[in-house]
Amino acid sequence: MEKTFEPQQHLYMTLARAIEVRRPLVRSTNTGVSTAVLANGDVLQKSPLHEEWSGQFVIKxxxxAPLTFFVQWGHWDWIVIILVLGAVIGRGALNARSRRS
Known part of the structure; x- marks a missing residue:
C-alpha cells in the first residue's frame, strides 16, 4: 500500500469546512481518515488508514447556532472582486486618457 498525503488532505479540507460553518462534523470513510470534528476545529480520535475501526463520540x-458570514452570504465575494477589478481598470483607463490629452 503506497503512502500518500491525500487522506490527510481530505481530512484537513473537512476540518476547514467545519470551522467555516461553525458546525460539528462527522467524517466516515472506507479507506481514509474517519473522525469527528467539533465546531471549534478540535479533531477527536482519528481512525488508522486502511484498517477497520469504530469510534463513539459525544458531540455537543x-x-x-449563529450563522457565519459565509453561511449567510455564500460565494458573493467574487462579485466584490469583479467590481473592484472593474473599478481599477476603469480608473486606469481614465488616467491613461487624461495623460494623452
Whole structure:
C-alpha cells in the first residue's frame, strides 16, 4: 500500500469546512481518515488508514447556532472582486486618457 498525503488532505479540507460553518462534523470513510470534528476545529480520535475501526463520540452543539458570514452570504465575494477589478481598470483607463490629452 503506497503512502500518500491525500487522506490527510481530505481530512484537513473537512476540518476547514467545519470551522467555516461553525458546525460539528462527522467524517466516515472506507479507506481514509474517519473522525469527528467539533465546531471549534478540535479533531477527536482519528481512525488508522486502511484498517477497520469504530469510534463513539459525544458531540455537543448549539441548536440555534449563529450563522457565519459565509453561511449567510455564500460565494458573493467574487462579485466584490469583479467590481473592484472593474473599478481599477476603469480608473486606469481614465488616467491613461487624461495623460494623452
Amino acid at each position: 452543539y448549539l441548536k440555534n
